[in-house]
Amino acid sequence: MLAPVARPATNPRRFCAEVARIAVGCLHTELILYPKPGLVSLVDNGSHTDMTAATFVRSMFALRHYFARICRAGFDDAPFAVLKQLGIEAEARMMRATGGINTHRGAIFSLGMLCASIGLARAQGIAPGANGLRAVMLIRWGEDLAAHTRPAGATSHGLQAAALHSASGAREEGALGLPSVFEVGLPALRRTLAAGRSMQFARIDALFALMAHVSDTNVLYRGGAQAASTVRQHASCFIEMGGTAHPEWRSYAIACHQAFVAERISPGGAADLLAATCLVHAYLGGIGP
Template structure:
């Protein structure tokens, strides 16, 4: 960093990276809102209803997303400065406190703080270093070992489910470069854009159902055990087998699945986090 006449480092050298981080923060915040406003979503909160949740609604999620804008900027800058996982984890813990303050103690975006935060860090790292690869690959290369071996919060539902059922959860997904986002969600979005050009909702709904059909969602395991998760998977596979968003009546079909999820109290929150990350990456990665 060049020095000023006073001998102090000039902050101008950071200006391009700050602009990148601001853009990334805006895109991450926008992706959270795009996921929230996707409809129909089985069991999940949307502007239409609260799904299978009784302690949160659309306004809760909007307040939560707004509270995370600064975090996404900070973690993108941390990635640009090549900070280690310990530093990124501290930023994530501060973001969780901000989220809880904004929502009155309701956990709305813990998974997104982890996953989307890492993608923002990787995007900042790529902007600063020019290192090639997808953001998922950069997360795995730069922080994957520390993610896999890092401290595990004993109070989270995800960790309880992982211990009970052996599910990999968000930690395994991140440590391996978010394969479910790249191999399931983004391809589903691409197909749906071909089938439904100009429809902003169809690609996100198709991607969400594709994720539910194949991902071992720890939120579904927490709420319904293996039986509930398998039922959810079968329901999503049925929607896809009937044509998914290719069908003229796809919204009616997806809404009917949503009502069945609500009746069983099931909510695929992990898949919702992956959908938000896919929406973020769709706008950043050229191949997406």
């Protein structure tokens, strides 16, 4: 494990509650972001007829204790079986809250693993850092995450799409230490902030970077390979034009949104990874108490 550094004593309960608050805040930040091609926001329901912003809010409320519990499990150096059971229970609560609608299954996994890793890193006195956080996740739970990529008998839409199109999904992301978060989303977020643009602009740029990079099983399940190609093409064009640095970025992003809605495309996997990116960014800024 990474070498620890001296830091003030931690109150585990308060610390994990704070991590949970930030995790839910990151999900809320993703929800209210606009324009956000094909996705549910406060402006409209995107490509969805079965969910609204209120559905997502109910889901977030149902998950608030999960993030604290899995962070504490990480703090206590719990085995992966414990983390997995917490995730299963959280998914059941989400489904009850939403009437059976999958709003945050990917986020339960990716943000959950990040919360557990943040808890373990704090318990071991490891200073906040992107490489250190990713190393904690892989060193402690990497083998279990790799075994988790193809569970026997699993039939989620994401797993079906991944198998059909030979694509990676949330589980594969986890097995590799969330490379899309650490190698794509976070650098895009940082570049925009370093250029002096706002956090809102940084989140938009990070989302489009993730859309251009991720083999989104949400997209593949709903629209197949053609829909996935459409997402990559639109996102790549946005990036090539300079993203939010371009004076007409908003008009282009809204046009992408309208095109995605027309084809019922929803890059929900990229949205989950954006929320995870925001959580890592918050962690790097320091989480108390």
